[in-house]
Amino acid sequence: xxxxxNLRPGGRSARVQASVHNAVRSLLKxxxxxxxxxxxxxxxxGVTPSTIYRRWGELQELLADVAxxxxxxxxxxxxxxxxxxxxxxxxxxYCEEMSSGVGRDMMRDVLAAQDNANACKCDAFTREQIALxxxxxxxxxxxxxxxxxxxxxxxxxxxxRILFGEMPSIERVRDLVTNVLAAASTRPPRPASAPISG
Amino acid sequence: xxxxxNLRPGGRSARVQASVHNAVRSLLKxxxxxxxxxxxxxxxxGVTPSTIYRRWGELQELLADVAxxxxxxxxxxxxxxxxxxxxxxxxxxYCEEMSSGVGRDMMRDVLAAQDNANACKCDAFTREQIALxxxxxxxxxxxxxxxxxxxxxxxxxxxxRILFGEMPSIERVRDLVTNVLAAASTRPPRPASAPISG
DNA sequence: GCGCTAAAAGCAAATAATTTGCGTTAATGG
DNA sequence: CCATTAACGCAAATTATTTGCTTTTAGCGC
Numbered sequence: 001x002x003x004x005x006n007l008r009p010g011g012r013s014a015r016v017q018a019s020v021h022n023a024v025r026s027l028l029k030x031x032x033x034x035x036x037x038x039x040x041x042x043x044x045x046g047v048t049p050s051t052i053y054r055r056w057g058e059l060q061e062l063l064a065d066v067a068x069x070x071x072x073x074x075x076x077x078x079x080x081x082x083x084x085x086x087x088x089x090x091x092x093x094y095c096e097e098m099s100s101g102v103g104r105d106m107m108r109d110v111l112a113a114q115d116n117a118n119a120c121k122c123d124a125f126t127r128e129q130i131a132l133x134x135x136x137x138x139x140x141x142x143x144x145x146x147x148x149x150x151x152x153x154x155x156x157x158x159x160x161r162i163l164f165g166e167m168p169s170i171e172r173v174r175d176l177v178t179n180v181l182a183a184a185s186t187r188p189p190r191p192a193s194a195p196i197s198g
Numbered sequence: 199x200x201x202x203x204n205l206r207p208g209g210r211s212a213r214v215q216a217s218v219h220n221a222v223r224s225l226l227k228x229x230x231x232x233x234x235x236x237x238x239x240x241x242x243x244g245v246t247p248s249t250i251y252r253r254w255g256e257l258q259e260l261l262a263d264v265a266x267x268x269x270x271x272x273x274x275x276x277x278x279x280x281x282x283x284x285x286x287x288x289x290x291x292y293c294e295e296m297s298s299g300v301g302r303d304m305m306r307d308v309l310a311a312q313d314n315a316n317a318c319k320c321d322a323f324t325r326e327q328i329a330l331x332x333x334x335x336x337x338x339x340x341x342x343x344x345x346x347x348x349x350x351x352x353x354x355x356x357x358x359r360i361l362f363g364e365m366p367s368i369e370r371v372r373d374l375v376t377n378v379l380a381a382a383s384t385r386p387p388r389p390a391s392a393p394i395s396g
Numbered sequence: 397g398c399g400c401t402a403a404a405a406g407c408a409a410a411t412a413a414t415t416t417g418c419g420t421t422a423a424t425g426g
Numbered sequence: 427c428c429a430t431t432a433a434c435g436c437a438a439a440t441t442a443t444t445t446g447c448t449t450t451t452a453g454c455g456c
Contacts, residue, residue, distance in 0.1 A: 012423075037412085048436070050416085050436080152358075156358035163317060164318065248405080
């Protein structure tokens with residue numbers, strides 16, 4: 001678990017991290033992921049392999065580390081003028097990104113790592129985006145479901161299907177959005193979940 | 199993709215496969231998964247490492263192969279006399295198994311492999327179990343939702359939360375079951391999904 | 397059953413990845 | 427500016443993976 005944060009943020013360390021991340025991204029673009037090795041990354045980044053081994057431990061952790069950065073949302077959800085429109089557009093884009101080859105690879109990298117901190121981060125990113133849409137809806141005076149209801153009703157089914165072999169169709173995605181919005185005003189809020197230890 | 203099926207099912211090959219699988223299970227019981235290596239497994243199984251390399255390619259594929267066998271349901275869903283009872287009991291047990299340390303490790307192994315055939319198999323196992331419950335409900339003349347609705351409404355949220363860091367509480371699980379059953383008689387069936395290629 | 401064919405396994409040498417000890421560089425805190 | 431020490435680089439030692447070749451044996455036609 002010797003990853004990322006709470007290491008010396010100063011010049012060299014940060015430079016090495018950036019260089020290694022760039023090397024990974026660059027190599028993943030030009031070759032099959034199965035052929036990417038730590039010595040290769042080290043050469044591309046201009047560092048010695050042992051630096052990578054000591055900092056990330058395994059290739060899997062490094063890949064997860066890079067993937068989670070790429071999964072970080074880089075823009076605000078598009079404002080369409082209505083909660084339904086916002087959620088529909090965001091969901092379709094999310095689904096498309098996640099079900100693309102690149103998206104699925106990144107998700108696999110994040111989930112394959114021992115350390116589940118990266119997976120939690122991805123979940124947090126998604127919740128933040130939905131919270132932004134929810135805030136806008138509230139500002140407009142519109143109903144909007146609980147974040148958890150959207151996670152259960154829209155995000156989870158999409159991710160499950162992508163991970164377990166079926167690509168959700170756009171019709172299904174729209175349907176999920178419709179159902180969660182329809183249920184929003186009729187269902188009571190749900191009980192909270194407990195965080196996982198390991 | 200030199201895995202599992204359509205290899206010589208006869209004596210030696212099968213014996214080696216069984217021996218290797220047993221070795222993996224045994225080693226995973228007694229030590230940390232991070233310390234399990236192919237040479238170790240080979241020694242435990244009494245085969246040469248190159249046999250494992252040629253047959254499974256990577257440790258990850260072998261682990262996925264073993265995990266999917268352990269995830270295969272070994273019993274029929276308990277018959278409680280009602281659809282709601284059947285689904286509730288099955289779901290609680292499923293959730294408990296999957297969120298245990300062993301369950302999460304197996305799921306990770308299955309999802310981490312390049313080959314997504316194992317993930318598809320897990321999905322199929324789950325659908326079969328739900329189909330059995332649905333058949334029983336139909337025989338009793340009870341309503342029962344579409345398998346896809348149960349996958350979306352119950353299974354996906356549970357798995358998503360386990361994978362992405364939150365353990366679903368038993369209350370939430372019951373709530374998911376309640377909601378999918380409540381929706382069963384009011385919602386139209388959903389459009390189908392397309393299979394994934396890679 | 398008997399032998400033929402080829403898939404799968406064993407063996408060992410060659411290659412590649414990972415770990416480790418130790419000296420060096422440079423970020424951080426006083 | 428100096429002391430401290432985390433992070434890095436280097437190289438040797440260890441361990442894992444690949445590969446060419448040989449041997450075993452399952453599957454199949456006779």
